Amino acid sequence: MQISIDQSEGLERIVNIDLEADAIQTKVDAKLNELGKEVRLKGFRQGRVPKNILKQRFGQHARQEVLGEMMQNSIEQALKDNDLNIIAAPEVTDADDKEDGGFSFKAKVELMPEVPAIEFADLAVEKTVAEISDGDIDNMVKNLQKQKQDWKESKGKVANGDLVTIEYKTSGDVTYPAEGTEKMGVLLGESNIPAELKKAIVGLKAKESAEVEVTFPEPFNVAELAGKKATVAFDVADVRKAKLPKVDEEFVKSFGIESGDVEEFKNDIRSNLERELNQSISNEFKNNALKALRSACEGTLLPESMVSRESQFLAQQELQRAKQMGMQDAQLPDAEGFKSTASERILNTLIIQKNSQRPRHQD
Numbered sequence: 452m453q454i455s456i457d458q459s460e461g462l463e464r465i466v467n468i469d470l471e472a473d474a475i476q477t478k479v480d481a482k483l484n485e486l487g488k489e490v491r492l493k494g495f496r497q498g499r500v501p502k503n504i505l506k507q508r509f510g511q512h513a514r515q516e517v518l519g520e521m522m523q524n525s526i527e528q529a530l531k532d533n534d535l536n537i538i539a540a541p542e543v544t545d546a547d548d549k550e551d552g553g554f555s556f557k558a559k560v561e562l563m564p565e566v567p568a569i570e571f572a573d574l575a576v577e578k579t580v581a582e583i584s585d586g587d588i589d590n591m592v593k594n595l596q597k598q599k600q601d602w603k604e605s606k607g608k609v610a611n612g613d614l615v616t617i618e619y620k621t622s623g624d625v626t627y628p629a630e631g632t633e634k635m636g637v638l639l640g641e642s643n644i645p646a647e648l649k650k651a652i653v654g655l656k657a658k659e660s661a662e663v664e665v666t667f668p669e670p671f672n673v674a675e676l677a678g679k680k681a682t683v684a685f686d687v688a689d690v691r692k693a694k695l696p697k698v699d700e701e702f703v704k705s706f707g708i709e710s711g712d713v714e715e716f717k718n719d720i721r722s723n724l725e726r727e728l729n730q731s732i733s734n735e736f737k738n739n740a741l742k743a744l745r746s747a748c749e750g751t752l753l754p755e756s757m758v759s760r761e762s763q764f765l766a767q768q769e770l771q772r773a774k775q776m777g778m779q780d781a782q783l784p785d786a787e788g789f790k791s792t793a794s795e796r797i798l799n800t801l802i803i804q805k806n807s808q809r810p811r812h813q814d
Contacts, residue, residue: 452468452474453467454525454529456529461752461755462563462752462755463560464535464559464560464561464562465557466558468522468525468526468529468556468557469549469554470521470522470553470554471553472552472553475517475518475521475554478517478520479513479514482513482517483506483509483510483513522556522558529558537560537563538754538756539561541558541559542558542560543556543557543558543559544558545557561754561756563754564801565751566798566801566802574743574744575743576736576743577739578732578736579732581732582728583724587724588721591724592720596696596698597693599705600696601694602691602692602694603692603693604689604690605657607656607690608653608656609652609653609655609687609690610639610653610692611640611653612638612639612692613638613691613693614636614690614691614692614693615636615687615689616689617634617685618633618685618686619683620633620683621681621684623682624680625679627681633673639652639653645668647663647666651685652687655687657687657689657690658687658688660684661684662684664680665682666680667680667681698713698716699713703716741802744802745795745799751798753798757797759786761793761794762787762790762793764793765786765789766783766785766786766788767783769784769789770782770783770784
């Protein structure tokens with residue numbers, strides 16, 4: 452048996468193996484002898500079938516079995532002798548029966564990447580230091596108040612934060628709607644409307660009108676107007692201003708604080724915010740640490756097959772996420788766009804695996 456290794460691109464290697472005719476035939480003969488002890492053929496007693504008959508009837512099948520075993524064994528021997536650690540089963544190519552009865556083939560393999568040793572003491576990783584302030588508590592209370600706010604009809608001037616309904620029609624580059632007018636509800640300061648339109652609405656009162664030239668954003672919830680320039684003529688149909696509930700016993704109890712005590716409520720908020728902050732800091736530190744570790748392994752070759760599989764997996768995840776959000780017509784994104792993230796994830800795993808095997812110093 453002759454074995455040679457050719458280096459291909461990156462981590463790919465080509466194992467060339469020649470199996471000699473004598474070695475193949477010896478094993479074929481041995482297999483036919485074993486078969487001859489068991490096979491039953493009409494006209495012959497068991498174990499008495501002539502060798503030429505066995506060869507004629509079962510020779511090709513025996514050769515195929517022998518070649519399969521020898522190929523497997525020779526590949527394993529080649530990998531062991533050359534200390535090749537592969538990531539997946541070899542891909543056999545260019546198998547060929549030789550004129551002298553021998554057999555040659557190639558096996559394409561991809562090597563497990565070699566992650567360099569990392570001196571952890573030399574790595575610098577940033578860790579955010581932060582704390583929850585009284586202002587953070589007050590802002591969260593305000594957000595919770597907004598969740599339970601009432602909208603009261605107003606005859607006053609429109610201001611930022613008001614909920615306004617307008618009836619409008621556009622002209623110019625695009626006419627919308629084709630007939631009559633269209634209603635639009637706008638929460639000023641949060642709704643995705645052109646800045647020119649917001650500026651024109653602020654300061655008006657219910658039943659007042661205005662006209663303004665605007666450029667609609669892309670995307671926009673009205674497909675006909677998305678990315679278009681138009682003149683918008685509108686009437687203010689309704690104005691509502693938010694009325695925040697008082698932070699009292701009833702309000703506090705609505706969030707599960709049975710005592711209704713405001714201080715207990717704020718302490719509960721602080722505990723939740725601190726837990727979320729600590730988790731966020733921990734995640735950020737972990738990401739910064741992995742980034743530093745990857746930098747220490749810069750230039751490490753990664754198997755294309757692993758990157759390809761991980762990229763396809765991430766693309767499938769993105770598709771499932773889109774469908775869970777209601778986008779049933781979502782298309783599978785191009786896996787090529789996930790290669791960078793896939794490479795980072797694979798390198799993270801390799802680094803963690805390598806360093807989990809490092810011997811620990813005992814005091």
